[in-house]
Amino acid sequence: MRHMVDLPAENLEALIIEDNEKKCWGCGLHILLPSNIPVFRCGWCGAITNLNTKGDRKDNSLWWRCVRDRCFLCIVSLFMLFIICGGVWALYPIVFSISFSCGIFHSFVTLLLIVTTLTTFSLAAFRPAGPPPNIVWGSYPVVSKGELQDYTFCHYCLRPKSPRTHHCRSCGTCVLDMDHHCPFIGNCVGASNHRYFIAFLISTIVSTLYVTTMCTFAALRTWPPLRFSKSFLDHRYRFSSTHLATGLVKEIAFAFLNSVFLLSTRGVILVYLSVASVSVQIGLCVLLWQQLCYIYEGETYLSLLNSSQGEGRVGVRDCRNILRFFGCPYSVLRHFSVFRWSRKRHKT
Numbered sequence: 001m002r003h004m005v006d007l008p009a010e011n012l013e014a015l016i017i018e019d020n021e022k023k024c025w026g027c028g029l030h031i032l033l034p035s036n037i038p039v040f041r042c043g044w045c046g047a048i049t050n051l052n053t054k055g056d057r058k059d060n061s062l063w064w065r066c067v068r069d070r071c072f073l074c075i076v077s078l079f080m081l082f083i084i085c086g087g088v089w090a091l092y093p094i095v096f097s098i099s100f101s102c103g104i105f106h107s108f109v110t111l112l113l114i115v116t117t118l119t120t121f122s123l124a125a126f127r128p129a130g131p132p133p134n135i136v137w138g139s140y141p142v143v144s145k146g147e148l149q150d151y152t153f154c155h156y157c158l159r160p161k162s163p164r165t166h167h168c169r170s171c172g173t174c175v176l177d178m179d180h181h182c183p184f185i186g187n188c189v190g191a192s193n194h195r196y197f198i199a200f201l202i203s204t205i206v207s208t209l210y211v212t213t214m215c216t217f218a219a220l221r222t223w224p225p226l227r228f229s230k231s232f233l234d235h236r237y238r239f240s241s242t243h244l245a246t247g248l249v250k251e252i253a254f255a256f257l258n259s260v261f262l263l264s265t266r267g268v269i270l271v272y273l274s275v276a277s278v279s280v281q282i283g284l285c286v287l288l289w290q291q292l293c294y295i296y297e298g299e300t301y302l303s304l305l306n307s308s309q310g311e312g313r314v315g316v317r318d319c320r321n322i323l324r325f326f327g328c329p330y331s332v333l334r335h336f337s338v339f340r341w342s343r344k345r346h347k348t
């Protein structure tokens, strides 16, 4: 349990050498505490000092996390490259065989989806996730009253950490409004790239939806015709209704399995792309839905995690949070105030 003490400013100037006297990391003032408590808040600057986490910390597993992230990033990049190249190679001859205009339209849509997905992916993966703002700290005259309210000290970065900032041990840095560390983009999702991350999810879902539709359509066009056995064709009208049903199912399954072995390489790639894109789609849809729920609640994944562990929630559930998140101008948001979508939250 945390114990925090707010001391009036006039008490802070006294420099009394006692066991219970502690130094605030934020403004450098000495604070006399009523007892030897490990966590306290400075009455002048508002910074929280936690004596339990004293000393500089070195993260020895940082290199391993970096290697893991680079590997994931390579796998994701290669997978995207395979989907793009495989899709272009397998689909183009079939689409252009339908009609030239159909082929041109397909080329245009493919190019648009590739550019959008790769651009949003690059912005989410290679943009700094949310560097915290540089603030002055450490000496009393420089730090004004309440300037570091609820700030804590990051013992990894050796700098102040705002209440909305978290230290990511995979990136080795503090991230403003950190949502989570995503190994697939090898980066944190924070204040600066959260919007691009959501755009990347939407773009990938739309792209995989297009890949599934086109590949299924092309696979059906190139699928070898089902060949039924001669005995089945000769006797199909002589069976009773029960025999007919079971015989029909068996014969279709057998003919289908036979036709799979006759599939061309192009057909196999089309089937694989279709199945793979559906699997990716399901996973990403769940992730996108979860992310939109967090944004609607005006929180991040980490802030909700902290609130479930006893810390207070600051967000208010409102659909305008989603519009605000995507940079909707205030003049447009005002019109939505007619609809009160926000719901009352009960304290847990």
Ligand SMILES: [Zn+2]
Pocket (backbone or CB within 6 Å): 024, 025, 026, 027, 028, 029, 042, 043, 044, 045, 046, 047
């Ligand atoms: Zn202070």
Ligand SMILES: [Zn+2]
Pocket (backbone or CB within 6 Å): 154, 155, 156, 157, 158, 166, 167, 168, 172, 173, 174
């Ligand atoms: Zn840090």
Ligand SMILES: [Zn+2]
Pocket (backbone or CB within 6 Å): 168, 169, 170, 171, 172, 180, 181, 182, 187, 188, 189
């Ligand atoms: Zn990170």
